Amino acid sequence: MSSILLRSRLVSLVSKRSRRLLSSDVASNPPKEPLIAAETIVSNRTPPPPPPPPPSAPASSASARKPWNFLKYSLIGALTGATASVAYVSYAYSLDEIDERTKTLRTALTINETPDDAPALDKFISMLYCAAISVPAKAAEAYLDARRAIEDQVRGYTEPYAEKLLPDLHPLEKHVYTLVLDLQETLLYSYWTREKGWQTIKRPGVDAFLEHLAQYYEIIVFSDYSNMYVDPVMERLDPKHCVRYRLGKAATKYQDGVHYRDLSKLNRDPKKIIYLSAHARENSLQPENGAVIKPYKSELDDTALVDFIPFLEFVARNPPADIRQVLASYEGHEIPAEFIRRSKEHQRKMQEQKQHGRLWRR
Structure with missing residues (x-):
């Protein structure tokens, strides 16, 4: 009987002790929140609105650029062609040759003069003709003037400074x-x-x-x-x-x-x-x-x-x-040595001639 009572007391003491331990653990370590995956958080949030699309250029501005681009590339092509032509002409022809070849073009403006009593149609045709040739004629004149100035400048470095470097002899x-x-x-x-x-x-x-x-x-x-x-x-x-x-x-x-x-x-x-x-x-x-x-x-x-x-x-x-x-x-010889040799040869011949003359007189 006593053993039974002793067992019951031990069981009650152990149960109380375990309750105290459990209650202290719960108070000191509060329960943590369950972890949630990052994908779940992102999916639960409301996605931001997409950025607005860039404003599209109106079709009219794109069509307006095409003529300007065409004009720009046309000018670049014309300048390149003109530069190449001028370079070739400067290399292939002299100044006098270019002057002679363009003389007809440059004088056409003064030759083609319509009298005052000419018909209106002739005056109109003459005006168109002068307008058509005035640009190349003036371009040729400008090229000739520029080339003369450049060649005169270059000649100052490559040619003697005067046609007569020394004064006349007395x-x-x-x-x-x-x-x-x-x-x-x-x-x-x-x-x-x-x-x-x-x-x-x-x-x-x-x-x-x-x-x-x-x-x-x-x-x-x-x-x-x-x-x-x-x-x-x-x-x-x-x-x-x-x-x-x-x-x-x-x-x-x-x-x-x-x-x-x-x-x-x-x-x-x-x-x-x-x-x-x-x-x-x-x-x-x-x-x-x-x-x-x-x-x-x-x-x-x-x-x-x-x-x-x-x-x-x-x-x-x-x-x-x-x-x-x-x-x-004296080509191919040292002049001083060859001159001495020729002088000695000349003296030897002169001596022979003198001796020959003496013998002849005898």
Whole structure:
């Protein structure tokens, strides 16, 4: 009996304890709300209204753009064609040829004049004709004027600054020969280094060469350097002023990337011009007047200028009718050495003739 009562009490105590534990858990941890999927939330909300469609351009504005686009592309095409035509004409024809070909078109406006007593129909036709040709005629005149101005501007950089680069010779000096000298690698050698900059070395024998030949020749220096360089260099190179005239880059003719010496612009007789240069065949428009000298590259034992003195003095003392024929006879030879050989040969023949004359007299 007692055991039964003890069991019943234990069961009641355990049941009470479990109730207290359950009641404390519920109070401390309130029940959570059930989770709902995101798709369910989105579907339950009211969807926003769709954005309004962009305002459609009226059909009338699209149709209005077509003529403007056509006009724009037509103008672009016309300008492109006109530019291509002008470029081709400028490349294919000279200014004189274009002037000759368009002369009829440009004079048609003045030729086609209707008298005052002409019928009204003739006046109307003449007015239409003048209106039709006035635009191309004026365009041709504008093209010719523009091309003349451009060619004159370009000619100032490519042609010598004057038709006569030198003044007339004095009447008492008409017989004097003209000796034209190049500067670079002929009278001096200029080079540039990073350490010292530009260096100019005078060729050995320059002083004696200029001073001696100034007695026989009109000496001219013709260089493709600017006069801002030539003048101060010549002041130091030629303190005795043996050189009469100095011509620089502005006096040359620029063609195919080369500054050519045009000896025909010197206002001198071409039969009496000698052009002494290390590049007489390459930078002269009259190579038949050229006498080639060995290029100077700052060698200390160079004697090329002094070696040329006997030949040049002989030409001045015994002037030929045309120096170009004499220079042509030295083609392929070094002039100083060949002149010495010919002189010795001439002396040998003269000695033989003298001996032959003596034997004949005996």
